[in-house]
Amino acid sequence: MLLQYNATDLKLLQKDYYGPDSGAEWSRFWSVHRVDLHNGLRELAIQAQDKILGPPVDVKLGQEIAVVDCETGTIRLKDGRWEQHDLVVIADGAHSRLIEDFTGNPSTVHRTGRSIYRWLVSMDEVNTDPVLQKLYADPQGTCKSGFVAWGDKENRILWVSYKCRGGQVLNNAVVHDTQTGEGEEDLWQSPVSREQVFKVLQSFHPSVQKMVYMTSEDGIKTHHLYKRLPLQSFVRGKALVVGDAAHVMMPTHAAGAGVAIETAATLETLFDFSGIREKNTWTMERRLEVFDKLRVPRCNLAMLSSNAGPDWLQVPGVENEIRKYYSGPLPPAGAMPYSSAFRDVLFKHDEYQAAKECMDKTAKILSGRDGKETEDK
Ligand SMILES: Cc1cc2nc3c(=O)[nH]c(=O)nc-3n(C[C@H](O)[C@H](O)[C@H](O)COP(=O)(O)OP(=O)(O)OC[C@H]3O[C@@H](n4cnc5c(N)ncnc54)[C@H](O)[C@@H]3O)c2cc1C
Known part of the structure; x- marks a missing residue:
């Protein structure tokens, strides 16, 4: 399911269902935690000789x-x-x-002047807010994967969220104009303060903003976007x-x-x-x-x-x-x-x-x- 809302008043802008019964082309749509994907791929690569997959890969770190x-x-x-x-x-x-x-x-x-904030929160915590709980509810019970997104066109911000780890964890990604001094060290993941993220998301609905302050193992990271x-x-x-x-x-x-x-x-x-x-x-x-x-x-x-x-x-x-x-x-x-x-x-x-x-x-x-x-x- 893709649900896109206006950031300020949560007016629905786009709704697309692509669960298993929506046509074969989406039967393999997955939302996956990056660490789980890396571990899964490594397991496939190093597993014992397989008729289809061939000899195991020798991974040298x-x-x-x-x-x-x-x-x-x-x-x-x-x-x-x-x-x-x-x-x-x-x-x-x-x-x-x-x-x-x-x-x-x-x-x-080269850098594009656009960056992305990323952090993970627990769905248990998200569901404590009644507005958020409603947004992530899945009435059909069939659609564990998919996006819930909020857009603020005026400030050029797009916040995309999706559940992973069997619906336990919510991944948040906020594409925005790079703020002064943000992520200058140019690492894959540079830490950024919650106050800074909150400031950028001033126009967002209060329930959605709450997620900035929810518990997140590694805090919030920022990453420059490149072309x-x-x-x-x-x-x-x-x-x-x-x-x-x-x-x-x-x-x-x-x-x-x-x-x-x-x-x-x-x-x-x-x-x-x-x-x-x-x-x-x-x-x-x-x-x-x-x-x-x-x-x-x-x-x-x-x-x-x-x-x-x-x-x-x-x-x-x-x-x-x-x-x-x-x-x-x-x-x-x-x-x-x-x-x-x-x-x-x-x-x-x-x-x-x-x-x-x-x-x-x-x-x-x-x-x-x-x-x-x-x-x-
Ligand atoms: C915030 C964000 C969200 C994204 N979300 C999605 C998404 O939802 N779906 C999607 O399809 N894509 C997504 N992407 C894109 C995706 O992450 C990349 O396209 C993908 O990781 C590229 O894989 P890669 O193996 O080419 O490079 P990388 O994943 O960057 O891996 C490169 C590897 O090479 C190693 N390396 C570097 N230099 C050397 C060297 N000299 N010698 C040996 N090893 C070296 C590095 O250590 C690293 O392990 C996202 C990207 C970002 C930044």
């Missing part, structure tokens, strides 16, 4: 990469060691240093770049990690161990071409649409910019974020299927015989 030579697939670690690999996946996030090795130019990542110029290619030599390093974006459509996870599905499909013979450079190169063909349009669509804000396609020039990379369908210009037409484009995408189809098509073209890729060239 504290191994900072200082330099990548993309053409040769060589990396230098911070402790001075050099390693050479068949494929290097650059995934060092929004503050990527390695993107400069990838492009050969200074990073184009970067789109990349024309995510591949260089024996390296590719994924995630925020390739396409950091505004959180407008909550799509950053979503598209990065799609990319993981692309990698899983294209670089399935059984499909590539050891040291087959020719096949690797063809697969990397397919990778670019699949990911540049989709990731740049997500980034450019997120960076243009909720009115994305109505913003002059945005559609033209998107069309430089992406030729698929777009929702009508006035479609609200998370509305059905919008979800069809941004979220109803099966990357496993797209990658498989693209591989099959490419293999047919390359081999010219029975869809079998020529592995020995």
